[in-house]
Amino acid sequence: MRDLMAETKRVLITGVSRFWGAHLARRLEADPSVETIVAVDTHTPLVELTRTDYVRADIRHSLIGKLLRAMNIDTVVHAGLIVDPRRAPARVVHETNVIGTMNLIAACGAADSPVQKLVVKSSTAIYGSEPDDPSFWSEDMVRRAPPHDTFTRDLDEVEAYVRDFSIRRPDAVVTVLRFANVLGPGHNTPFARLFDLAVVPTVFGFDPRLQFVHEEDAVAVFERMVLESHPGTFNVAGSGIVVLSQAVSVMGKVNLPVIPFIGSELAMIALDRTVALGFSPHLTRLLRYGRVVDTSALSERLGDVVRHSTLDTVLAQARTRRVRDLVDRSSEYEYEAELEAFLRSRRAAGSNGHARSVPARRARRPARPRSSRTET
């Protein structure tokens, strides 16, 4: 691998309305070597950002190229990949993931583009989940079976665009980060919702090997990849594995193997109707066959940046969920531009989550995780 170097001074981040972009932007703000941070999203940032310039724009528009040139952006961080189908309607997920990425990368690859570094968030879902999979996926291995679902197919396309870019711009640093499923207190993922159920449905006769990455580690890896230059593709996951039944036991929940192994997807759709887990078909396959990736490339490059093992991540999740009822309201603090001044004036009281009572926000995302809990 060539050791390319590129400076990171003027950064553009996508997807700040969700966990990844927002927390990454916040960490980059703390780094004085980063001069400018431009955040692009169609929705307002998830957390309060102090020196980030927020531009309400859709990455699907060619306007993004102009922005790159005007701001003389040297590093583009594409954190806008939507993995959780509960975040948006299926059509929007597809549009954002595929068309958005295509457009963003087209802008980065334009002849007069100042971009020197591209860091893209991807997912280990790209390896698929099949009964005859190898026990470990390393970055250079390719899934044998064609993808079964739209999300995985989209992911293939996203990475194909990134590959095209790295071929067209051999001088640029291109990093693809394939994250395993994330768990953590600030994050509401399909697996977090699954573990929140009082009785956890699993696929009969299967106990998949799974990997999780703690949200802190995920953001830490992301940050270092942005600030340093590590061209290539990297799997990001906590070391070790858990089997699903173990994760469920650690959570203190009851394992109920009721999902049939034939037609699991259908059963999961029915289940989704009642408890709104957001388990799309690729996750349902994961519940059957599991997936484990080899993270040695990452640790060779960055050392011990992933602090939580997979089991630690699950244990940490169990600990935070146990006291969820006590600290629930205060932990989910959301940023609203309109309320910024109000919140600043009432910082002490601001942490009690008034932000969630803004009607516009509720209307956009009516199915909050809380609703799933009330039904269980």
Added chain:
Amino acid sequence: MSQRSAARARATRSNGHREVGRLERIRKELPLTAMSATGTLAMRLHDLTGRDVLDLESLQELVALGYRAAEVRSAHKRGRYNVDDFGFDRDYTNALVPIFRLLYKKYWRVEAFGLEVLPRSGPALLVSNHSGVLPLDGAMIEVAVLDAVDRYARALIASWFGGLPMVSWLLRRTGQTLGHPDDSLRLLKRGELVLVFPEGVRGTGKPFSERYRLRRFGRGGFVEVALRAGAPIIPISVVGAEEIYPMIADLQIVAKLIGMPYFPVTPTWPWLGPLGLIPLPSKWRIRFHPPVRTDDYPPEAADDPSVVMRISDQVRETIQAGLVADLMERRSVFRG
């Protein structure tokens, strides 16, 4: 809200009670009860027949099984256990070993030869002939290895097992993994004992009339892996496993229909239903042959088909010769 949390708190409390409650106590006492019951049964049988039908050793094994199973169960309920990253759960496996040890000692009365060739540490690739419809020969080799050098041989299984409910996780839990070259190389590089059956389903699914005739050894993939890892190859010949399920026909149409590589017809299966699954009590011999060294070759030799096929043939001939020699010694299928 407060009502709900109160209800939840109640539920947790009652859960806590239940754990130390009656149910738990009964479960804990179950092995003891079982032991005394089997003890009484053994005495009655002794009085009745005048012979030791159930001896003390097997009894101990059974009791150990009960205890371990109860222990493992309660640890698993609390999520307090560790699986390695292949999904191997040592405690779970140890709890199951007594069953297979009973089969090994009492049912098939396995005689193992050449156990001294097994390394006490470091990697080795164990290569065996494969037979008997169900891969029970793998389990017996693993018991032999475990009792000889206290190491867990990790067998590579056919990939279609991965799609089977129950079976797939049981195999993973007990240390088996899919026959993917990357998996075996990874295990060998960690210094594990890896057990492979190069014949694969061609070996287990062959008709009774062709017993003890080795099938093609794949494309020598196992040799490539051993060369890359620099691990010695230990050929193993198993005699007796061919007779446990004499396969008189293979219903390919049914097999295709349910996605199996073969559908066996034996004198008892499928006519007697689940009873047909009981294997015949043949007497087994497992012979471990002197290792074939691969560290004389550079790792690049793995890419040289002539070297790979030469070693593959050498291993195959060793196993075939071992089978023939042991068959000549054997006077009866069931009495050895």
